[in-house]
Amino acid sequence: MKPKSKILIIAGSDSSGGAGIQADIKTVTALGSYAMTAITAITSQNTTGIKSIVSIDAKEISNQIEFTAKDIKPDAIKIGMLHSASVINAVVESLNKIKTKKIILDPVMVAKSGTKLINDEAIKTLKKNLIKKVSLITPNIPEAEMLINSKIRSKEDMIFAANKLINLGAKNVLIKGGHLDSKIILDVFVNKTEIIVFKNNRFSTNNTHGTGCTLSSAISTFFGCGKTLKKSCEMGIKYVNQAIGTGPNFGKGHGPINHLNSIIVNKKYK
Secondary structure, eight states: OOOSOEEEEEEEEETTSSSHHHHHHHHHHHTTOEEEEEEEEEEEEETTEEEEEEEOOHHHHHHHHHHHHHHSOOSEEEEOOOOSHHHHHHHHHHHHHHOOOOEEEOOOOBOTTSOBOSOHHHHHHIIIIIGGGSSEEOOBHHHHHHHHTSOOOSHHHHHHHHHHHHHTTOSOEEEEOTTSSSSEEEEEEEOSSOEEEEEEEOOOOSOOBTHHHHHHHHHHHHHHTTOOHHHHHHHHHHHHHHHHHTOOOOSSSSOBOOTTOHHHHHHHOO
């Protein structure tokens, strides 16, 4: 089968395979597309937590992005973990050079274990220089709270936070509601003209490692294949929910999800 699109992933490596570059590659491949990578950091982690993080030099990250894209032009780009202001600025400069228009930003700030993955200077730089460059930003609730410096406890708070990010220059915002204490998970899509709320049942499971990485990669893949951004979000959310529901129960902590559930999605959505 010929790949449907070419996706460049800019993100950190997860040695356990559940999140980061590893989850991204699995997602893009499972959805029938071709994955390329620029690795921003190497983490030693498993389902119970992170042991260490080794940052990749900003120049080397730029080299990966630009040299790869010079040969194989990406249809869409997914951005994940960017650990410092210098890395964020380097990525912005590289994006300006390669000129890919479809860009999804998953602002990876806190690991599932609670470990903070980005410093305050980097957060300021992300808000100032990167948010306005992307097609969509996909924070979860803790990440959105860090970005707007305000607590989120309801759907209304999610919409308020999304609009604050729009005011910072974001074109489209998808705030993921999995951290709210409710039986129904609400994900809120907001831009300057519309508000859409996606509703899905919550699974009683610990198999949630890498859900944010997987979602943003799925959205990038569908978007790169020519779906609208809204349809890409809808399909991406369905893909992740089914991946959670069929998780393999690996590990002693927050286990990985099942990236190989794409056949169900492909049959349901044409």
